[in-house]
């Protein structure tokens with residue numbers, strides 16, 4: 650892995666992406682630094698001294714030595730860069746105001762921000778408990794609610810699933826830009842057919858456009874939310890030799906999955922959302938100035954009031970086992 654470049658990260662006006670390339674064409678690795686992390690790195694490199702920066706997750710770190718700069722990232726292979734090279738590139742980068750840009754991220758890349766911290770003790774306990782090798786499905790079908798589950802950490806992905814609730818009334822507070830970045834990065838990690846990413850996300854900042862989208866969404870007023878993302882299908886990107894209707898189905902699934910990942914990420918960040926499927930596709934296309942078919946609008950914000958999750962039918966009714 651060779652450190653190759655520094656570039657802007659997602660939509661934040663500050664912070665950066667450090668990119669490494671391997672020998673194979675699609676072999677690459679990335680570290681995203683927040684504004685504070687980048688500032689600390691610039692400070693150390695400016696002084697030409699050794700130093701250590703602890704990253705946002707409080708576990709990952711960057712160790713600047715005189716010869717090599719080491720990136721020890723939680724759950725990730727260690728990365729290194731020649732200190733002189735990273736010094737040159739980072740200081741050069743820090744001088745210029747950078748426009749945010751949308752970027753392609755492949756699944757091997759690293760986002761300290763979207764990691765879910767594991768509750769290892771809980772996992773160990775679960776392993777012991779299920780040593781009789783029950784399948785997951787058997788466990789679901791025979792399970793009773795466990796009081797123990799309440800001790801799961803805030804960031805536990807199952808807790809996020811279990812506590813998510815749609816919101817149609819948002820507080821006026823703005824969403825921090827770093828949270829928007831994390832939501833977009835999470836959408837980008839969703840699987841797509843053939844990894845062709847047959848979708849496009851419109852991040853609507855313009856208030857007039859948001860109001861127009863309210864109109865295009867059957868006058869649902871909450872579409873004018875603090876953060877509005879429109880997920881569109883882009884079947885032309887799906888470079889597979891299948892009939893057009895299959896490519897369209899794939900791109901619909903790509904766009905839907907990305908929206909779902911964004912929705913879960915928003916919940917994990919203490920935000921809430923409403924998924925809007927009731928849209929006039931032609932109106933949305935014309936508002937956004939695109940030919941791409943919209944699949945959904947995800948409206949995100951801080952909830953005006955936190956509500957408990959809605960109930961569902963019993964899992965036993967949802968799942969039909971075919972033996």
Ligand SMILES: Cc1cc2nc3c(=O)[nH]c(=O)nc-3n(C[C@H](O)[C@H](O)[C@H](O)COP(=O)(O)O)c2cc1C
Nearest residue numbers: 813814815816817869923924925926927928958959
């Ligand atoms: C495909 C789809 C389309 C939806 N369309 C709308 C919509 O147009 N307007 C709306 O208010 N809610 C819409 N929703 C939100 C659902 O009403 C909501 O997710 C559902 O009531 C379950 O509530 P929960 O998300 O809090 O669990 C949609 C959800 C999905 C998955």
